[in-house]
Amino acid sequence: MIYLDNAATTWPKPKEVYDAMDHFARTTAANPGRSGHRMATESERRVQEARRCVAKLLNAESPDRIILTFNATDALNIAIKGVLRPGDHAVTSLIEHNSINRPLAAFDVSKARAAQDGTVPPEEVATLIRPQTRLIALTHCSNVLGVVNPIEPIAKIARERGIPLLVDASQTAGVVPIDVQAQRLDLVAFPGHKGCLGPMGTGALYVRPGLAVRPFREGGTGFASESERHPDEYPYHLEGGTPNAHGLAGLAAGLQFIEQTGIERILAHERAMALRFIDALRGHPKITIYSGRAPDRQIGPVSISIAGKEPAQVGAMLDERYEIACRPGLHCAPGTHRFLGTFPHGTVRFSFGYFNTPSDVDAAAKAIEEVAAC
Numbered sequence: 001m002i003y004l005d006n007a008a009t010t011w012p013k014p015k016e017v018y019d020a021m022d023h024f025a026r027t028t029a030a031n032p033g034r035s036g037h038r039m040a041t042e043s044e045r046r047v048q049e050a051r052r053c054v055a056k057l058l059n060a061e062s063p064d065r066i067i068l069t070f071n072a073t074d075a076l077n078i079a080i081k082g083v084l085r086p087g088d089h090a091v092t093s094l095i096e097h098n099s100i101n102r103p104l105a106a107f108d109v110s111k112a113r114a115a116q117d118g119t120v121p122p123e124e125v126a127t128l129i130r131p132q133t134r135l136i137a138l139t140h141c142s143n144v145l146g147v148v149n150p151i152e153p154i155a156k157i158a159r160e161r162g163i164p165l166l167v168d169a170s171q172t173a174g175v176v177p178i179d180v181q182a183q184r185l186d187l188v189a190f191p192g193h194k195g196c197l198g199p200m201g202t203g204a205l206y207v208r209p210g211l212a213v214r215p216f217r218e219g220g221t222g223f224a225s226e227s228e229r230h231p232d233e234y235p236y237h238l239e240g241g242t243p244n245a246h247g248l249a250g251l252a253a254g255l256q257f258i259e260q261t262g263i264e265r266i267l268a269h270e271r272a273m274a275l276r277f278i279d280a281l282r283g284h285p286k287i288t289i290y291s292g293r294a295p296d297r298q299i300g301p302v303s304i305s306i307a308g309k310e311p312a313q314v315g316a317m318l319d320e321r322y323e324i325a326c327r328p329g330l331h332c333a334p335g336t337h338r339f340l341g342t343f344p345h346g347t348v349r350f351s352f353g354y355f356n357t358p359s360d361v362d363a364a365a366k367a368i369e370e371v372a373a374c
C-alpha cells in the first residue's frame, strides 16, 4: 500500500513507537498514579514523560500546562467549552474543521474569509472582533489545502485586544515548529496521532499560565480523593479518569523520534513531497490542483479534483487498482469546500508524511493521470 492519508493519521509510525507501546503493555501497564506499587509508579512516570515531551515540543513554560487528551477534538472541546460562556462571541474562520465549527455552534460566531491562497488574513480576523469577543479559534493549517496560516500576526492582534487565541495545530504539531512562548499563544490543541507520530487515542492541549479554563470533565485524579471538588491544580484541573497510558508511551517515543530527526528536516521533507506531487500534476488539462498557491507555506496535504469524476470514485479506483490510500470527500471541513467551490462532493486529498518517498509521489501522480484518462 502507498499510504497518502497522513492528514487523517500518520502511518507507519517509527519502530520506536511500536516498541515502546509493546514494552509498556507487557511490563508496566498498571493504572498510573492510582496505587503506590512499583508498576503504578512506573506507569505514572511514563505518562509524565509524555507530558514533558509535549511541553518540550511546544517550548511550554512547564509540563503542568500540558493537558493530555484523547485526540484534537477532545482538546478543542475542553478549550472552547472551558473558556466561552452563553452569550459570548467568538471569531473563527470559514476554513475550519468541524472539531472547531461544531463546539462553537452554540455561541455567537463570526467567521473570517480566506484569501486566494487559502490562508486567513490577520486583518480579516481583526475586523470581526467585538467588545463581547471572548475567543479567537483558528486552524494553524487547513487540513484540505495544507497551507499554514500566519499565526504570529493573529496572536499579536489577539494579545493587543486581550482575547485568548486557540490554535488548532492538528496538521502542524510535530511538523511545523511551534513555540508558545515566542509566538505568545494562549491555547494550542492537537492530536498525538498525526504529525507527532503517536498512536490514535492521544492528543494534548496547551494552556497558557494564568488563563482560566473551566473543566467539563470532572472525576478521579488519583489524589485529593477526600474532596468532592475537582482539583484546581494544573494539569489535573482539566484531566480526569484513567489516561490512555499505552498510547502515551507511544506518543513519547514519537516525539523523541521527532526531536532526534529534527522538526525542520521533517517539515522540509513533507513540503518537498507535496510540491513534487503538485509539480507532477500541474498543467494537466483534466486535473485541478487546489493546494500549493503559497509554496513556502505548503505542508503535507494536497487537494485535487479530476474533471468528470467524483472524488469518491477516484479514491475507490486508486485503492482498488493501485493500492494507494487517499481521502476523498469533505474532510470534515465543509466551509473549506464551499470556499473552493467543491461542495458537496469535495476533493481528493493526498497527504504526505515523513515516511513517504519520491517514488510514492511519482507512483501516485502516474496513477492519477491514468485514472483521469479512463
Ligand SMILES: Cc1ncc(COP(=O)(O)O)c(C=O)c1O
Residues within 6 Å of the ligand: 007, 008, 071, 072, 073, 074, 097, 099, 139, 141, 142, 143, 168, 170, 171, 190, 191, 203
Ligand atoms: C484541522 C483539524 N482539526 C481537528 C481535527 C480532529 O482531529 P482528531 O480526529 O484527532 O480529533 C483534524 C483531523 O483531521 C484536523 O485536520
